[in-house]
Amino acid sequence: MILKSVKGEKGITVIEDLRKLDKAPELNKENEYCHQLPALPEWCSREYASAGIRYNPALMKCTCGEREEPGYEYSGRDIRLLCKHLTRKILSPAVRKSLDDLTLLLIERQFKHGREKLIKIENEGAFYLLGYGKNTEWVNVYVQEKAWRRFAYNTKEKRWAYNSAPKGVIL
Ligand SMILES: [Zn+2]
Numbered sequence: 001m002i003l004k005s006v007k008g009e010k011g012i013t014v015i016e017d018l019r020k021l022d023k024a025p026e027l028n029k030e031n032e033y034c035h036q037l038p039a040l041p042e043w044c045s046r047e048y049a050s051a052g053i054r055y056n057p058a059l060m061k062c063t064c065g066e067r068e069e070p071g072y073e074y075s076g077r078d079i080r081l082l083c084k085h086l087t088r089k090i091l092s093p094a095v096r097k098s099l100d101d102l103t104l105l106l107i108e109r110q111f112k113h114g115r116e117k118l119i120k121i122e123n124e125g126a127f128y129l130l131g132y133g134k135n136t137e138w139v140n141v142y143v144q145e146k147a148w149r150r151f152a153y154n155t156k157e158k159r160w161a162y163n164s165a166p167k168g169v170i171l
Pocket residue numbers: 053055062063064065066083084085086
């Protein structure tokens with residue numbers, strides 16, 4: 001694995017070679033990560049109907065057929081199997097209360113910008129995630145500070161979006 005992280009002094013995380021982030025999806029196949037949707041509350045395991053579509057958020061089922069399209073080769077409760085109908089319901093105030101912040105962060109990002117290939121980097125008992133969407137110039141870096149946060153790094157321009165880098169990450 002080329003992308004390595006080590007614990008530096010004072011618990012600082014050092015991503016050793018950020019320049020190689022743009023190659024990470026190919027180089028880190030074995031670290032591919034699939035985020036599973038946790039179980040939803042019992043009460044939302046029912047059929048909702050809207051504009052000719054029927055869906056059950058708890059069972060992750062919808063009649064819209066979006067997941068039958070090419071590219072949906074995911075399994076289990078992979079969040080990338082969520083269509084827009086399921087996503088909207090899951091992000092509604094009542095349902096989102098039952099979900100953890102990482103799940104919500106990933107689903108919200110996906111809803112706005114499309115599915116990502118995720119890479120999991122283990123770091124001394126903790127981990128962070130790299131997210132690759134269609135725009136390969138930008139890599140999302142999901143890091144747990146107090147809560148999970150998303151940072152974005154431009155691999156061509158070698159800079160963080162809004163000059164905001166994960167705490168303790170040294171370039
Ligand atoms: Zn749907």
